Amino acid sequence: MPDPQTHVIVGGGLAGAKAAEGLRNEGFDGRIVLIAEEGEAPYERPPLSKDYLRGESPREKARVHPDGFYADHDIDLRTGTAVTSIDPAGAQLRLAGGEQVRYDRLLLATGARPRRLAVPGADLDGVLTLRDLADADALRARLASTARLVVVGAGWIGAEVAASARQMGCEVTIVERAEVPLQHVLGREIGELYAEIHRDHGVELLSGAGPKAFVGEARVERVELHDGRAIDCDLVVVGIGVTPRTELAEAAGIAVDNGILVDEHLQTSVPGVFAAGDVANVSHPFYGSRLRVEHWASALHQPEVAAPSMLDKPAVWDRLPYFFSDQYDVGMEYAGLASGEDEVLVRGDRDARELIAFWLRDDRVVAGMNVNVWDVSEDIEGLIRAGLPVDRARLADPAVPLADLLPPPNPA
Ligand SMILES: Cc1cc2nc3c(=O)[nH]c(=O)nc-3n(C[C@H](O)[C@H](O)[C@H](O)COP(=O)(O)OP(=O)(O)OC[C@H]3O[C@@H](n4cnc5c(N)ncnc54)[C@H](O)[C@@H]3O)c2cc1C
DSSP: OOOOOEEEEEOOSHHHHHHHHHHHHTTOOSEEEEEOSSSSOOBOSGGGGTTTTTTOSOGGGGBSSOTTHHHHTTEEEETTOOEEEEETTTTEEEETTSOEEEOSEEEEOOOEEEOOOOSTTTTSBTEEOOOSHHHHHHHHHHHTTOSEEEEEOOSHHHHHHHHHHHHTTOEEEEEESSSSTTHHHHHHHHHHHHHHHHHHTTOEEEESOOEEEEEOSSBOOEEEETTSOEEEOSEEEEOOOEEEOOHHHHHTTOOBSSSEEEOTTOBOSSTTEEEOGGGEEEEETTTTEEEOOOSHHHHHHTHHHHHHHHTTOOOOOOOOOEEEEEETTEEEEEEEOOOTTSEEEEEEETTTTEEEEEEEETTEEEEEEEESOOSOHHHHHHHHHHOOOOOHHHHHOTTSOGGGGSOOOOOO
């Protein structure tokens, strides 16, 4: 007899799709309903600012699963369907057309949406954001006829769009409030590395600057900055961060604070309701505090905890934050969690852009970023987890294998 229960997942992004797969992998043979507002089978977003945006990879390559996966695994994938409300007391939710769906367990994987700038002209034609495939299609089409692009915000999305647009032949100006790109994550010193990379590729970087208004007749023609400067352009991409999509949870009385609050099993304040991915603000056992990580790896791996948790099996989320970025010929991975206050130590060749940057606090590694150096993430995570004082000279010396800096494994 198959399990008579119905487990419902709201959100057909990476987290939602992997959770549906995870429930089947865990042996759940009841009903799975995966409800996705977008009219697309689940896909991954990283290509949208990289190869897909540049027209170098097909749409299908971004799909989380191959065609037929959902039917083959008896997953009721409902695309183009929005959930409008949740009734936790009655264990049911309502869809946009009015249909009610009952659930035994519910996973909220509603992701995030781009923040908008509240300045005059923000709604002008040609002022775009990038989150989904439709945005990427629209941006790619526009870039083909764009001479000058202004990117507002040098976070990851802004920096990657700037790089792709340069590779597509556009003139690009980045307007960034901080001194250097990515400063809030990487700090001043390593952010400067990214400033150099973009300048070397011909990007004009206006730092310490913010838009006061977007100006144009039928479409954007100029960005006016607070400091009086103005940049002529024919397209603007605003990449100033995202806001977690918590409105459904909030209206249902589920605890929310910078995301949906979940414990280390990814359960929300309401028993039987779970959250994962960009929207989840997780109580993290390693840090002893809450973390909401808006990156691909969390959306990929949190379902490995959410799915068993939904089936009352023991599982705990304690992976360290991890993300990656590709800009021009510079690839990087970052693991851990540093702040602007932490000391930076560089191992490798900064000028050749082959290096590992470590962030140290009280002589201990709290984060590491490898740039065009590969297969070191595991060792970097080992150093962070070990939490032991490090020998700076050996850490900075590429001739010393990182594995040699790790404590010996505990005898079994
Ligand atoms: C352009 C771009 C490039 C990126 N590149 C990188 C990268 O290089 N490296 C990296 O680590 N991370 C990257 N990221 C971040 C990464 O893609 C996200 O962390 C990841 O997509 C989060 O997945 P998710 O499933 O939690 O949320 P999402 O991908 O946002 O999916 C949530 C889905 O839920 C749907 N939904 C929301 N509300 C409802 C509702 N009420 N009813 C039905 N459906 C609903 C939404 O429509 C959406 O499709 C990138 C993101 C973007 C946008």
